[in-house]
Amino acid sequence: MRSFQDISIKQKLTSIIMLTSCVVVLLTCLAFVTNDLATFHRSMPREVSILARIIGTNSTAALVFKDRKSAAETLSALSAQPHIVTACIYDKDGNAMARYVRREGKKVLPPLIPEPDGFRFQGDSLHLFRRIVLDREVIGTVYLQYDLKEFWSRGKQYAIIVVLILFAGLTLSFLLSARLQRLISRPILHLADIVRAVSQQKDYSLRAEKFGQDEVGDLIDGFNEMLTQVQDRDARLERHRELLEEQVAIRTTALRKANDELLAEMAEREQTEKALASEKERLTVTLHSIGDGVLVTDLAGRILLLNKVAEELTGWTQEEALNLPLHKVFRIIETATGNFRADLVGDVLTKNDVVSHADASTFIAKDGTELLVVYNSAPIRDKSGDLIGVILAFRDITEKQKVEEELLRSRKLESIGILAGGIAHDFNNFLMAILGNISIAKMMTAPSDKVYQKLEEAEKATLRAKGLTQQLLTFSRGGAPIKKVLSISEIIKDATTFTLAGSNVKGNFEFEDDLWSVEVDEGQMSQVINNLMINACQAMPDGGVVRLQAKNVTVSEEDPSALRPGRYVRISVEDQGSGISEDYLEKIFDPYFTTKENGTGLGLATCYSIVKKHDGLITARSRLQLGTTFYVWLPAVEVADAQYLKNEAEYPLEGKGRVLLMDDEEMIRDVAGEMLMHMGYEVSFAQNGVEAIEMYLKSWEADRPYDAAIMDLTVPGGMGGGEAIRRLIAIDANVKAIVSSGYANDPIMSDYKKCGFAGVVVKPYKTEELGRVLSEVISTTS
Amino acid sequence: MLASCFFSPPAHALSAPEYEVKAAFLYNFAKFIEWPPGTFHDENSPINLCLTDGSSFRGALEAIQGKTVKGRKIAIRTAGTDGTAACQILFIPSSDMTQVGEILDSVKSRGILTVGEEKGFAQLGGIISFVLIGNKISFEINIDAAKRSGLEISSQLLKLAIIVRDKP
Numbered sequence: 001m002r003s004f005q006d007i008s009i010k011q012k013l014t015s016i017i018m019l020t021s022c023v024v025v026l027l028t029c030l031a032f033v034t035n036d037l038a039t040f041h042r043s044m045p046r047e048v049s050i051l052a053r054i055i056g057t058n059s060t061a062a063l064v065f066k067d068r069k070s071a072a073e074t075l076s077a078l079s080a081q082p083h084i085v086t087a088c089i090y091d092k093d094g095n096a097m098a099r100y101v102r103r104e105g106k107k108v109l110p111p112l113i114p115e116p117d118g119f120r121f122q123g124d125s126l127h128l129f130r131r132i133v134l135d136r137e138v139i140g141t142v143y144l145q146y147d148l149k150e151f152w153s154r155g156k157q158y159a160i161i162v163v164l165i166l167f168a169g170l171t172l173s174f175l176l177s178a179r180l181q182r183l184i185s186r187p188i189l190h191l192a193d194i195v196r197a198v199s200q201q202k203d204y205s206l207r208a209e210k211f212g213q214d215e216v217g218d219l220i221d222g223f224n225e226m227l228t229q230v231q232d233r234d235a236r237l238e239r240h241r242e243l244l245e246e247q248v249a250i251r252t253t254a255l256r257k258a259n260d261e262l263l264a265e266m267a268e269r270e271q272t273e274k275a276l277a278s279e280k281e282r283l284t285v286t287l288h289s290i291g292d293g294v295l296v297t298d299l300a301g302r303i304l305l306l307n308k309v310a311e312e313l314t315g316w317t318q319e320e321a322l323n324l325p326l327h328k329v330f331r332i333i334e335t336a337t338g339n340f341r342a343d344l345v346g347d348v349l350t351k352n353d354v355v356s357h358a359d360a361s362t363f364i365a366k367d368g369t370e371l372l373v374v375y376n377s378a379p380i381r382d383k384s385g386d387l388i389g390v391i392l393a394f395r396d397i398t399e400k401q402k403v404e405e406e407l408l409r410s411r412k413l414e415s416i417g418i419l420a421g422g423i424a425h426d427f428n429n430f431l432m433a434i435l436g437n438i439s440i441a442k443m444m445t446a447p448s449d450k451v452y453q454k455l456e457e458a459e460k461a462t463l464r465a466k467g468l469t470q471q472l473l474t475f476s477r478g479g480a481p482i483k484k485v486l487s488i489s490e491i492i493k494d495a496t497t498f499t500l501a502g503s504n505v506k507g508n509f510e511f512e513d514d515l516w517s518v519e520v521d522e523g524q525m526s527q528v529i530n531n532l533m534i535n536a537c538q539a540m541p542d543g544g545v546v547r548l549q550a551k552n553v554t555v556s557e558e559d560p561s562a563l564r565p566g567r568y569v570r571i572s573v574e575d576q577g578s579g580i581s582e583d584y585l586e587k588i589f590d591p592y593f594t595t596k597e598n599g600t601g602l603g604l605a606t607c608y609s610i611v612k613k614h615d616g617l618i619t620a621r622s623r624l625q626l627g628t629t630f631y632v633w634l635p636a637v638e639v640a641d642a643q644y645l646k647n648e649a650e651y652p653l654e655g656k657g658r659v660l661l662m663d664d665e666e667m668i669r670d671v672a673g674e675m676l677m678h679m680g681y682e683v684s685f686a687q688n689g690v691e692a693i694e695m696y697l698k699s700w701e702a703d704r705p706y707d708a709a710i711m712d713l714t715v716p717g718g719m720g721g722g723e724a725i726r727r728l729i730a731i732d733a734n735v736k737a738i739v740s741s742g743y744a745n746d747p748i749m750s751d752y753k754k755c756g757f758a759g760v761v762v763k764p765y766k767t768e769e770l771g772r773v774l775s776e777v778i779s780t781t782s
Numbered sequence: 783m784l785a786s787c788f789f790s791p792p793a794h795a796l797s798a799p800e801y802e803v804k805a806a807f808l809y810n811f812a813k814f815i816e817w818p819p820g821t822f823h824d825e826n827s828p829i830n831l832c833l834t835d836g837s838s839f840r841g842a843l844e845a846i847q848g849k850t851v852k853g854r855k856i857a858i859r860t861a862g863t864d865g866t867a868a869c870q871i872l873f874i875p876s877s878d879m880t881q882v883g884e885i886l887d888s889v890k891s892r893g894i895l896t897v898g899e900e901k902g903f904a905q906l907g908g909i910i911s912f913v914l915i916g917n918k919i920s921f922e923i924n925i926d927a928a929k930r931s932g933l934e935i936s937s938q939l940l941k942l943a944i945i946v947r948d949k950p
Contacts, residue, residue: 058938060938061814061936061938061939062941064810064814065807065942067942070941070942134813135813
C-alpha cells in the first residue's frame with residue numbers, strides 16, 4: 001500500500017479538502033441533529049404540558065358544570081394532534097369525565113385513576129398528567145399520552161438527511177477540490193515536470209511558468225533564476241570549449257601537416273636507409289658467411305673493413321683496425337725468405353690483378369699467436385672500372401696442417417703396432433723361452449741362493465718386456481681385456497714403481513684396508529696407471545709427490561655420475577703440477593689431443609678406452625697451479641666370484657696326469673714340456689692342430705684320454721688352436737683344453753670359454769702360472 | 783315545541799336538590815363572569831347575590847354563603863326597596879316572572895348578572911335562565927343582554943350554554 005506521503009500532491013490536496021469538508025459537514029450535521037433532537041426531547045413535555053393546560057383551561061367550565069359532553073368535545077379537538085394516542089379528563093374526585101382515543105393505530109385506554117402532576121416516558125410514549133386549577137382550586141386532571149414515534153422517525157429522517165448531506169457535501173467538495181486543488185498543485189506539478197525534464201534532457205533553457213505571487217511563485221522564480229545561472233555557466237563553458245576546440249583544431253591541423261611532412265620524409269629516408277641497410281646487410285652477411293678472413297683497404301692501403309673471421313684470426317676488431325695500414329694488421333712472414341711482406345697493396349696495384357699465395361705463410365696475430373695461412377689479394381673496381389681499393393682473403397690452415405701431422409703420427413703408430421703385432425708372436429716365443437728357462441732354473445735353485453734372486457730379477461724384467469709387447473699391441477689394435485680377479489693395489493704399486501724408477505717424483509700410496517677386489521686385465525690396468533703416472537711426472541718437471549689412493553665406493557641410484565649403481569673401487573692419482581685449464585679439461589681424453597711438445601695424444605685416450613672396456617669411468621679434476629687429480633672407478637667383484645682370488649704361490653707346483661702340448665715352436669715345446677714334467681705331468685707334444693687331433697683321437701681310442709691339452713692359438717701354415725678345439729670337442733665333448741698365445745689381444749684369448757677352451761694362459765708364462773691354470777682345469781669336472 | 787317540553791313538568795315541582803344544584807350553578811357562574819371595572823368598592827368587597835324573594839330559595843343558597851370566588855366572598859342579599867344598586871348577581875325566581883319587565887328595566891346596563899329561574903327569562907331580556915333538558919339542569923345565555931349589561935362572560939361558560947338572542 002502506498003503511504004500517503006507517496007501519492008501525488010493533487011490527490012493529497014483533494015483528499016485533504018474532502019476529508020476536512022467531510023468532517024466539518026458531519027460534525028455540523030451531528031450538532032444540528034443532536035441539538036434538534038435534544039431540543040425536541042426537552043420541549044416535547046412542555047408542549048404536551050401546554051396542550052394539557054389548554055385542554056384543562058378549555059374544560060374548566062365543563063368540569064365545573066360536570067358537563068361531560070363539553071369535556072368530550074374539548075378532547076375531541078385532539079384529533080388534530082395525530083401524536084396524541086389517548087387523553088382523559090378527570091374531575092376533582094379522580095373520576096374520568098371524558099376520554100379521547102386516537103382513531104388510527106393501536107387502541108389504548110387512559111389510566112382509570114389520575115396520577116400527580118408530571119410526566120414520564122414509558123414505552124413509546126410520553127405520559128403527562130396536569131391538574132386543572134380554577135380559582136386556586138383543583139377542579140380536575142388532564143391526562144395526555146404522547147406518541148414518541150415521531151421523535152424516532154424524526155431521528156431516522158435526520159440520519160438519512162445527514163447521509164444525503166454528507167454524500168452531497170462529499171461530491172460537491174470533491175468537485176470543488178478537484179478544480180480548486182489545481183490552484184496549488186498545478187504550479188507545483190508544473191515545476192516538478194520542468195525539473196524532471198531538465199534533469200533528463202539536460203536542457204537548461206527550460207523555464208517554469210509562474211502562476212501567482214505566492215510562495216510557489218517565489219519557488220519557481222528561484223528555480224528559474226537557478227536555471228538561468230546554470231545556463232549562463234554552461235554557455236560560458238561552451239564558449240570556452242568552442243574556443244579551445246578551435247585552437248586545438250588549428251593546432252592539430254598544423255601538427256598533422258607537420259607530422260605528414262615528417263612521416264613522408266621519414267618514409268623516404270627509411271626507404272633509402274632500408275635499401276642501404278639491406279645492401280649493407282647483404283654485404284655484411286656475405287662477408288661474415290665467408291669462412292675465410294677478408295680485409296678491404298683503400299688505395300692507400302688503409303683498412304676499411306674486416307669480416308668476422310678476419311677479426312677472430314687477426315685479433316683486431318673492425319673499430320680498432322679501421323684506417324690502420326694493412327701491414328700493421330696483416331703481418332705475414334714469407335716462409336721461403338723469412339721476411340715480412342710489407343707492401344701487399346702495392347703488389348696488387350702494380351700487377352692490377354689477383355695475387356695468389358698458395359704456399360703456407362706464417363701470420364702473426366695481434367697477440368703474437370702464429371698461424372699458418374694462405375691468402376689471395378685482388379683489386380676492387382667501381383662501376384666505371386676505376387680502382388678503388390684492394391680486397392684480401394686469407395685462410396688459417398694451422399689446424400689442417402696439424403691434423404695432417406697427427407694423421408701422419410698415428411699412421412706411424414699404426415705401423416709400429418703392425419710391426420709390434422708382427423713381431424709379437426716371435427717375440428713372445430722368445431720371451432717364453434727366456435721366462436720358462438728362468439722359471440725352471442728357479443725351481444732348481446734354493447730361494448736363499450743368490451742365483452735365485454738374480455733369476456727372480458731376470459724374470460721380472462722379462463715380464464716387463466712382455467708388458468711392453470702387450471702395450472704395443474694394445475696401442476695398435478686395442479683388444480678386449482683378459483680379466484682376472486685381482487687386488488688393484490699390487491698393480492698400482494708395481495706400475496708406479498716401474499714408472500718412477502729413476503725420476504725425481506715420489507709415489508705416496510694410501511689404500512683402504514680390505515679393499516674390494518676387481519676383475520681387470522692386469523696388463524691394460526698397468527698401462528692405465530703407467531700413463532697416469534707419466535702424466536703426473538710430466539706435470540711436475542721439478543719433481544714432487546704423487547698421491548695414489550684406492551677406496552671402496554658405493555654408487556647409489558641418486559648419484560648423478562655416469563656410473564651404474566653398485567660397488568666400485570676408486571683409484572685417484574693426484575699430482576702437484578701446473579694443472580689443466582678448464583677448456584682443455586674437457587678434451588684431455590680425446591685421441592690426439594695434447595698440449596705437450598712430444599705428446600702423442602694417445603696416453604689418456606688409451607686410459608679412457610681401457611677403463612671403459614672394464615665398465616668403469618675415468619674423470620679428471622684440476623686447478624691451475626695446484627694440481628690435477630684423475631679418478632678411475634672400477635667395478636668391484638662380488639664375494640661369490642672371489643674364488644679365483646688365490647695367490648699363484650698357493651697352488652702346488654706338483655701335478656699328475658697326461659698332458660698334450662701343441663706348439664709349432666720347438667723352443668716353447670721344450671721349455672713348457674720341461675715345466676710340465678718338472679711339475680710331474682706326463683707330456684706328449686704335437687706341432688700343429690692336425691697332429692694334436694690325431695694324438696688325442698689315438699689316446700681316446702686307446703681309452704687313455706689326455707687329462708688336458710695345451711694348444712697354441714696361432715700356427716703359421718698349419719691348423720691353430722681355434723680350429724683344433726672344435727674338432728676335439730667333436731671327439732670328446734669333455735675335452736679339457738687350455739689356449740695359449742702371445743697375442744693377448746686376440747678375441748679368442750678373452751672369450752676362450754665360448755670357443756670351448758677350459759682355460760687360458762698368455763705367453764710368456766711362468767711355471768706357477770701354467771701350473772695354476774692346469775691344475776684348475778684338471779680339477780674341474782665338466 | 784322545545785319550550786313546551788321544558789315547561790311540561792311544572793317548575794314548582796322541583797325538589798330541594800334542584801335548588802341546591804341551581805345554587806351551585808349560581809356560585810359557579812360567578813367564576814366565569816367578569817364584572818365591569820368599578821363594580822366593586824375595593825378588593826374585599828363581596829359579590830352580592832341578591833334575591834327578590836328569598837322564601838323558598840334562600841335555604842339552598844345558604845350553602846354558598848361565604849364561599850370565595852376570585853378572592854371575593856359570596857354575600858346573599860335581598861333585593862330591597864333601595865333597588866338593586868349593590869347587587870352583582872340578581873336571581874329572579876319563577877314567582878317574580880310577572881314583574882320581569884320592570885325588574886329588567888331597573889337593572890338594565892348596571893353591570894348586574896340577571897339569572898332567571900324560569901325558562902324564557904333570557905328571551906325576555908335576562909342574561910341567564912335555567913332550563914331543564916331531560917332531567918338535567920342547563921342554562922341559556924342571552925349574549926345581547928350580556929353585552930348590554932357590560933359583563934364579560936367566559937367563552938367556557940358560553941360553550942356550555944344555550945345561546946339565545948333578543949327577540950326582534
